[in-house]
Amino acid sequence: MGALSGEDKQELRAFADAQYFELLPKIVRDEPIGEFAKTFAGLMFPNSLEKAAIAGVDNYLTEHPETPAGVKKALLQKQFLLRRKLKAREISKAHAKATPSNECVVNLTTH
Numbered sequence: 001m002g003a004l005s006g007e008d009k010q011e012l013r014a015f016a017d018a019q020y021f022e023l024l025p026k027i028v029r030d031e032p033i034g035e036f037a038k039t040f041a042g043l044m045f046p047n048s049l050e051k052a053a054i055a056g057v058d059n060y061l062t063e064h065p066e067t068p069a070g071v072k073k074a075l076l077q078k079q080f081l082l083r084r085k086l087k088a089r090e091i092s093k094a095h096a097k098a099t100p101s102n103e104c105v106v107n108l109t110t111h
Contacts, residue, residue, distance in 0.1 A: 013048070014048065016044060016046075017046035017047075017048050017049055017053075018046075018049075020044060020045070020046045020049075020053075020056070021046075021056045021059070021060055023040075024037075024040070024041060024060065024071075025060075025063075025064055027040050028064070028067060028068065028071055034068045034070050034071065035070075037068065037070075037071050038068070038070035038071050038073075038074050041071045041074040041075050041078075042074040042077070042078060045074075045075070045078040045082075047078070047082055047085075050082065050086060051086070053078075053079070053082060054079055054082055054083060054086075057075045057076065057078070057079040058079075060075065061075065
């Protein structure tokens with residue numbers, strides 16, 4: 001799973017991200033012990049999908065209430081971290097717009 005990280009694997013990772021919520025129920029169903037499914041849920045979480053990934057977790061858990069606790073925990077942790085990342089980005093952008101000194105820095109670096 002770690003083989004999909006890094007700059008040279010972006011295309012493959014984008015494909016894997018797009019398939020994540022389709023593959024997850026099959027992995028959970030076919031792997032009764034749950035350790036691989038829990039690891040897959042955490043390591044392969046499609047962070048690049050951002051808001052779609054957040055909604056995907058909610059949809060997945062609604063459609064699959066029998067999801068093992070370890071997998072559910074991994075999904076909810078990843079969802080929480082992604083929400084926090086997006087909120088921090090939003091606050092940072094708002095702060096950059098509201099702070100006049102940032103405009104000077106931007107102007108100096110663009111000329």
